[in-house]
Structure formats: C-alpha cells, structure tokens
Amino acid sequence: MFRLILKRLLLLIPVLIGVTFLVFAILSLAPGDPVLVVLGDNATEEAAEAMRSELGLDKPFLERYVNYIWDLLHGDFGKSYKTKLSVSDQILSRFPNTILLALSSMLIALLFGIPLGILSAKKQYTLLDNVASVGGLISVSMPNFWLGLLLVILFALKLRWLPSQGMSEGTGPMLKSLILPAVTLGTGIMATIMRMTRSSVLETMRQDYVSTARAKGISESQVTTGHMLKNALIPIITSAGLQFGHLLGGSMLTETVFSWPGVGRYMLDAIKTKDTPAVLGSVILMSVSFSVVNLLVDILYAFVDPRIKSQYKKHGKKSALRAKKQEA
Amino acid sequence: MKKAQNMPYQSRTLGAEAWYRFKKNKLALGALAIFIFLALMAITTIIIDLVTNNSFYDKYVISQDLLQRLQPPSKEHVLGMDEFGRDILLRIIWGTRYSLFMGAFAVLGASVLGGIIGAVAGYYNMMDTILMRIMDVFLAIPTTLLAVAIVAATGPSLVNVVLAIAISQTPTFARVIRAQVLTIKDQEFIEAARSAGASDARIIFRYIVPNALSPMIVQVTMGMASAILSIAGLSFIGMGIQAPMPEWGAMLSNARSYIRDAWHITVMPGAAIMITILILNIIGDGLRDALDPRMKN
Numbered sequence: 001m002f003r004l005i006l007k008r009l010l011l012l013i014p015v016l017i018g019v020t021f022l023v024f025a026i027l028s029l030a031p032g033d034p035v036l037v038v039l040g041d042n043a044t045e046e047a048a049e050a051m052r053s054e055l056g057l058d059k060p061f062l063e064r065y066v067n068y069i070w071d072l073l074h075g076d077f078g079k080s081y082k083t084k085l086s087v088s089d090q091i092l093s094r095f096p097n098t099i100l101l102a103l104s105s106m107l108i109a110l111l112f113g114i115p116l117g118i119l120s121a122k123k124q125y126t127l128l129d130n131v132a133s134v135g136g137l138i139s140v141s142m143p144n145f146w147l148g149l150l151l152v153i154l155f156a157l158k159l160r161w162l163p164s165q166g167m168s169e170g171t172g173p174m175l176k177s178l179i180l181p182a183v184t185l186g187t188g189i190m191a192t193i194m195r196m197t198r199s200s201v202l203e204t205m206r207q208d209y210v211s212t213a214r215a216k217g218i219s220e221s222q223v224t225t226g227h228m229l230k231n232a233l234i235p236i237i238t239s240a241g242l243q244f245g246h247l248l249g250g251s252m253l254t255e256t257v258f259s260w261p262g263v264g265r266y267m268l269d270a271i272k273t274k275d276t277p278a279v280l281g282s283v284i285l286m287s288v289s290f291s292v293v294n295l296l297v298d299i300l301y302a303f304v305d306p307r308i309k310s311q312y313k314k315h316g317k318k319s320a321l322r323a324k325k326q327e328a
Numbered sequence: 329m330k331k332a333q334n335m336p337y338q339s340r341t342l343g344a345e346a347w348y349r350f351k352k353n354k355l356a357l358g359a360l361a362i363f364i365f366l367a368l369m370a371i372t373t374i375i376i377d378l379v380t381n382n383s384f385y386d387k388y389v390i391s392q393d394l395l396q397r398l399q400p401p402s403k404e405h406v407l408g409m410d411e412f413g414r415d416i417l418l419r420i421i422w423g424t425r426y427s428l429f430m431g432a433f434a435v436l437g438a439s440v441l442g443g444i445i446g447a448v449a450g451y452y453n454m455m456d457t458i459l460m461r462i463m464d465v466f467l468a469i470p471t472t473l474l475a476v477a478i479v480a481a482t483g484p485s486l487v488n489v490v491l492a493i494a495i496s497q498t499p500t501f502a503r504v505i506r507a508q509v510l511t512i513k514d515q516e517f518i519e520a521a522r523s524a525g526a527s528d529a530r531i532i533f534r535y536i537v538p539n540a541l542s543p544m545i546v547q548v549t550m551g552m553a554s555a556i557l558s559i560a561g562l563s564f565i566g567m568g569i570q571a572p573m574p575e576w577g578a579m580l581s582n583a584r585s586y587i588r589d590a591w592h593i594t595v596m597p598g599a600a601i602m603i604t605i606l607i608l609n610i611i612g613d614g615l616r617d618a619l620d621p622r623m624k625n
Contacts, residue, residue, distance in 0.1 A: 018465030023477060030481035141606035143557055145564050146580060146598030153591050249470035253561050257584075268565055271480040283477050287469040294468075 019287045038081045077281035087281040098262035102247035108186035117197025139191035148184040148257035165259040181258040189243045196239045200232035241297030249286035349618040356614025359607040370424040389422045398590040408592040419574035420600045426575040431555040437494030442501025450509025463499040471496045479567045489568045493558050508540035542619035549612035553605045560601050576601045
C-alpha cells in the first residue's frame, strides 16, 4: 500500500511539471505586451525597457519558465502587475473560501444525492423514481450560473431570506451567505451522485450475496446499508472525488454570480486587467489541487475496495489501474 | 424473443439496429425531433439574414427601443422585452446558431483531433506512452479552466472560443477512442486483415474506426452538451460572444445587472440553454442504450 502511494506520488511530478509548463506557455505566448498594460500606452521606450528587465520579460521563454518554477517551489507566485502585491498572499487568502464552498456543496450533494439514489433504486419505476430521474436530468442540464441567478431572484430578492452576494462577516451571517452558492454548486453534483448511486445500487441489488443476506434473515435496512450500499460505494466515491476536484477548479462562474471571494473570481478579475502573474498563479493552484484530489481519490479507491488492493499486490499497479479503467 | 423466432431472419447493419432500438425510446425520439427543429430554426435565421442582408436582424434583434425596455411577457411579446426593449424570443431564436453551430464545430474539432491521437496511441504501443502522458497533462486541468485560460491568452472571439473548447475536450475523445482501439486491435478480424496485407492506415480507418464508432457517437452528443455549456459560460463572464450579439450566455450576463428590476430577462435565455442541453443529454442517453444494449441496466 505504501509503495502504491509513493509510486502514484512520483507519477504526479511529471504531470505537475507538464501542467505548469502548459499553463505558463499558454499565458506567456499571449499577444499584447504586459509592460504596456502596467505602464499604459503612453510609456516611453526607456521606461518600458527598464520595466521589462525588472520583470524578467527580456529573458528567453525557457529561462523565464525555469525561474518561475524555482520561485514557485519556494512558495513565491510572483507579484501582481496591477497591485504590486504578492500573488501568493492574494491567492492563499482566498483559497480557503473556495475550499469551504467546495466542501459545503459536496456535503449538500452527498447528503441528498445518496439517499435519493438508494430510494429510487429500491423503488425502481415508481412515481418517486421517475420524479427523481427527471429532476436529476434537469439538474444536470442546468447551467449552474443560471441556477444561481434564479436562486438569487427567489430567495434573496423576492423572499429576502438570504443575502444575494458576498461573504458576510461572523460565523452565523457567513453561513447564511454560504447557503445559496453552495446549493447552486451542489445541485448538479447531487444529481450526478444520485444517478450514479441509483445505477450502482441497482447492480448490487441483483447480486447473490444480497439474496443470501436476506435469506439469513438480516433486516432490510441492514441489507441496504451493509450489503448493497457498501458494495455500491466505489463508483460513488470516484464520482464524488472527481466532482470535488472540478469544484476546486471550476467554481469561478458561481463565485462570480455570488461575488464569493474565492480563487476563481480572483482569476477572472485578473484576466480582465491582463494581470498575468495573478492569472498564472490561480490557474496553477487550481490545476494542481485538481490533480492532487484525483490522486487522493485513486488512493482512497484502493482503500475502500479490498479487491483492488489485492490486485495491486498480485499483479502490480498496471493491471489494477487497467481493471479500474475498464470498470469506469 | 418469441417474435424473432417466428420471423424470417433479417440482417441489419449496426446503424439500422441502433436506429431500431432508438426508435422505441419515445423520450429520446422526441428530444431528437426538438433538436432537429432547433437546428432548422438556426439555419432559417441565417438564411433570413443572408436574404434580407441583415436588415431584419438590425431592425428587430439588435436595434433598441428604450420605451419598451424590461416589459414583462405579454401577448405581443411572449417572452417579454429585454433591457434595451428588444424582443427576447426573437433574440433567443437568433442566438440558437451560436450554441448549436459553435458547439458542433468545437466537438467536430475535438473528435477529429482526439480521434487521431487516440487511434495512434492505441494502435502503436510506442506512441501510446508519449501521447497519453501529454493528454494526462491536459486532463489535469479542469475543462472550463483550460478553456478560460486559452481564451484569456488569445482574446475573446468566435474562432478562439471554438478552438479553446475543442482543445479542452480533445483529451476526453482521445481517451475514449484509445480504449476502443486497444480492445479491437487484438481481435481476429484485424489479424486476418493484416495477414491479407492491409496497410496500417487501412486497418485503422477501414476496420478499427468503424468498430470504435459507437462510444464516439455518444461522446459527441455529450461533448456537444458540455460545449454549449462552456460557450454560454464563457460569454457570461464576458470572454465569449460579446453584446449586442444575441448569444444566450451574453444575454444572461447583461440580464444580471437588471436582476432586481425584471426576472424574465434572466429566466428566459437560461431556460433556452437548459432545454438545449437537456435534449442533448436525453439523446445521448438514448444513443448509449441503443448503440450498446449491454450498458442498459
């Protein structure tokens, strides 16, 4: 098990190098001179030159990349062109907000998605199942920035129950301002998890060990949680984990709708002012956390399913990964 | 099964067989009908613009009438008027082209590029590691984020948005095709073709690709849904289609400023996006069941 984790960690390194390189390349090769963005169009040629060498922009691309990574490894994301503040401080002060939002959305999604999925599987083809299926399909198809706006109209503007935007001070008001964005992000994921739970439980319901458990006289609720859900959990965990990764890297639209002070909104603001170091830092932070979450899901996967763990032991990593991929 | 025994044996091609099963799914069939209607509608608006030399577009879709601004839905204007007094229904109809055709082009690009990468990676072991590691890097960046980064670098324009979405979806297609090629290439009919002297290119395009098509078709439908979502999302944050063009996400973006004054200008364009994605999801589910009955539970 330890070797597996170590191996996966080592495999993450080239991916991370690749990600940082890709993002750096995309944003560095962008047309437009960042120096002119900072100084304005009326800048003299000498001032621009001085600025360029100060920012290190006169060096070749690869050298700039290596320097950037070197600073990054020391926790330095560079300075914002616009505000001259350290990007690391800016991002790291906002990252907890993004994580908080992601965790709360996930909590909502799991809390409602899994029970609903089990219910619709156990009552397959009944009214409840049909309503849940249609509701799920609609929730998956809803752009979440639109859902956010609808919730604002209903709960903030018409009913005046909840604040429409921002993150309020103090625990109580803060939690209140968290509800709408978390529900917005959680709804689509809830639907995904519900659908996954439903099909996964339907599959395990037909297994022989479930009949055996029933025949032994175990209560229905115990069969559901102990035999069905436990075995149905693996695809659910994978899907939830992947969704969580997406939440860390893709909640910028919802953050914008609710003016939630997270990394996503910081990045979008930075894009508008062509503040490359800020954009670069945000994209890299989000991509790296996305990769790390995916890795954790992979490891968790092996922990939850003894079958996968034994496969690792028997044939090594490759066959286990292959088996997992086929399953997915 | 009983019916089949009584009937004389009829052979069907894969496509005919899939269509036969797809037809039985009334929901999916209905969704397909709506989708075709939307596509025809989009084409019609383009023809109208070409024939009238944009005069209809300029007069009704773009031009402002401030006296009528923010009017709620009524008999004359079923979905109401927007913040500049333009008919929302007309704007939504005229906006269909962006979602449908840009989405289609993005998915086409992603499927061709991803298809080639996936086929090469699956067929040649040597290339597999290199190509798939590169794809892993792309997959390590969330799709929307990658699209946003590309548009941020290249600037918002129709072509850049399509390109950004195509690139961000390419790895998914590459993965799907690669997995298919890996399972197909060891089968006997491929060996037979090879022993008959077929070239690699012929084996890939004549024997492997047609057999790998089913999951590809499903992925195209699903990819189109997510492409439409991305286009709307990019426009919503001002990085896609710009106002006054009637793109649905851009309409939502403008509506946001008037959210306190009029609910309908926020609700309608979003509903258009949702319905389009919903029917694509239904079609995708139906196609998956029809093309691969084993997947159905």
